Amino acid sequence: MHRALLPALPQDCEVFQTLGVGISGIGAIYVPDLCVVPRSAVPRTSDPAAAEDVLLAVEITSRCNVEHDRKRKKWAYAHGGIPQYLLIDASDEEGAAVSLFSEQAGGSYRRACRMAxxxxxxxxxxxxxxxxxxxFE
Known part of the structure; x- marks a missing residue:
């Protein structure tokens, strides 16, 4: 996934794999599997990056975190103002799928695109x- 994003990155951005993301509106910190953030918005300390600076959050489900990724993180990322959330879900009940949630407004994503x-x-x-x-298969 990391390599797939590289050709499309805005020039001032980077892909991070262990960057904490602070969601001030709900007082929580999450660590997406991958996220894209402008380099200038990444703290030079151990503080988390602000969710409003994250351009894309990516989660790859596993059996132990599937519900957390599908529900809680989707809700949190939307409340944090992250414009796009990509969920790679091999455990989807309807078959392995990738879902992109976008058009974030008012604490939810108004658009979802699911592809097998x-x-x-x-x-x-x-x-x-x-x-x-x-x-992903």
Whole structure:
């Protein structure tokens, strides 16, 4: 996933794998599997990055965290103002799928796009890339 995002990164941004994200509105810190943040917004201390600076959060479910990723993190990221949340969910009841939640407003995502593994899913601005999900199988 990290490599797939590299060609589409805005010039001043980086992909992070262990960066804490502070969601001030709910007083919580989450650590997405991957997130994209402008380098200038990454604290030089151990403080978390502010959710409002995160352009994309990515979670890859596992059997032990599936409900947390599907519900709690989606809710938290929307409340934090993260514009896009990509959920890679091999345990989806309807079949392994990738879901992109976007158009964040008022603490929820108003748009969801779900694609089965093997199909392509398009990330919105500033990435403007279609991800090939074949590699997720």
């Amino acid at each position: 593994f093997g199909e392509r899913i398009k990330l919105g601005e500033p990435f403007d890339i279609e991800l090939d999900t074949d590699r």
